[in-house]
Amino acid sequence: MRKRLTVAAATILALLASVFVFAQPANAATGFYVDNGRLYEAGGQEFVIRGVSHPHAWYAQETDSFAGIKSHGANTVRVVLSNGVRWTKNDAADVANVISLCKQNRLICMLEVHDTTGYGEQSGASTLDQAVDYWIEIQSALEGQEDYVLINIGNEPYGNDSATVADWASDTSAAIQRMRDAGFDHTLVVDAPNWGQDWSHTMRDNAGSVYTSDPTGNTVFSIHMYGVYEQGSTVTSYLEHFVNAGLPIMIGEFGHDHSDGNPDEDTIMAEAERLGLGYIGWSWSGNGGGVEYLDMVNNFDADSLTSWGQRIFYGANGISSTAEEATVYGGEPPTDPTDPPTDPTDPPTDPPAEGDCSADYTTVGSWGGGFQGEVTVTAGDSAISNWTVSWTFPGGQSVSHGWNASFGGGSPVTASNAPYNGQLGAGQSTTFGFIGSGSAPGSLTLTCTTD
Known part of the structure; x- marks a missing residue:
């Protein structure tokens, strides 16, 4: 009986404690x-x-x-x-x-x-x-x-x-x-x-x-x-x-x-x-x-x-x-409804000129039925604010998942910059990687573009 009463008391205290949780100040x-x-x-x-x-x-x-x-x-x-x-x-x-x-x-x-x-x-x-x-x-x-x-x-x-x-x-x-x-x-x-x-x-x-x-x-x-x-x-x-x-x-x-x-x-x-x-x-x-x-x-x-x-x-x-x-x-917080609206009569601002980029592929490792690849993206003679790399695998390989980029498409494959690595100064580089299914390609022909 004492054990049952103890358990019951503990249960009541736990319920009361959970109620008090909501009273705590943020x-x-x-x-x-x-x-x-x-x-x-x-x-x-x-x-x-x-x-x-x-x-x-x-x-x-x-x-x-x-x-x-x-x-x-x-x-x-x-x-x-x-x-x-x-x-x-x-x-x-x-x-x-x-x-x-x-x-x-x-x-x-x-x-x-x-x-x-x-x-x-x-x-x-x-x-x-x-x-x-x-x-x-x-x-x-x-x-x-x-x-x-x-x-x-x-x-x-x-x-x-x-x-x-x-x-x-x-x-x-x-x-x-x-x-x-x-x-x-x-x-x-x-x-x-x-x-x-x-x-x-x-x-x-x-x-x-x-x-x-x-x-x-x-x-x-x-x-x-x-x-x-x-x-x-x-x-x-x-x-x-x-x-x-x-x-x-x-x-x-x-x-x-x-x-x-x-x-x-x-x-x-x-x-x-x-x-x-x-x-x-x-x-x-x-x-x-x-x-x-x-x-x-x-x-x-x-x-x-x-x-x-x-x-x-x-x-x-x-x-x-x-x-x-x-x-x-720097992530986007909820919109503040008190922010003043944009004046539709304001003249549009010309976007900054976008430079060019290049991309190089390396096989990091491979195993039966899969491989890990890495791509280095390098800005040209002027700064860029975003990039997209595309390629076609030579033997029907595919990307199962990747990192440091947003992937899309099956063939050709496209990989676009993540929010944090699109801006590159002239000559600067960043890398992204992926896990591929199939045999590792000896090389890839990559196309790098900017908007």
């Missing part, structure tokens, strides 16, 4: 904010995260990765940092440079402390309190970046030890409160216990109270989906629980396989798209310890996608086809 004035379980940009546009993790803490020299991640269509990069407890600390200057790289490549930065991973079970792991100490220490690099930066307080902050997992809610609430007391207005992201997978449902059952502990109502919950989420029904049930309660949830990590089981990545991505939830895949490159198959590209080479990279970027519900760039980088 923090729209200072960057990203949460409202009714959804993440928004400061201007009021909903933002759905589509990105990957980059292990910066261990590969700080791989700064080209930000451009590479962007080239495959991501709108967010989750950056691994260290507070110095387990690995070499990333200081404020380094974090400021990371944010600069994100902004240069029109990516939203989600910064996370990785040293907290598996606390209570992993020897030497950092506490959440130590993670907050670190954020306060480097606060100077984060101030004023609320439009571009989300702070993931600590990665997978508890292992499976029941004694420490039981502290997840109180410790997470305390970490949120310390961040707010220190003056952080950023959207905060908090990971689940149980190595991020919350098989004990500790985060699920306490999310309402943790959310209401944030005086700004600007916290997002993050679930990591690996072997616990082998069944599609488990994925759906977990995500729908948060959505139905009006609580903000995202998939902060997932893979196509793992040492603890085979997650259902197809359902994870499909349900994220159906429910309008963000996802971050693990990870760009540099994996070790037997999970090298989770690399999305080989040796940090953006032009050498692995099968996992091809799946997450260009497969069903993949990043390339579902990501929308943050409007803070």
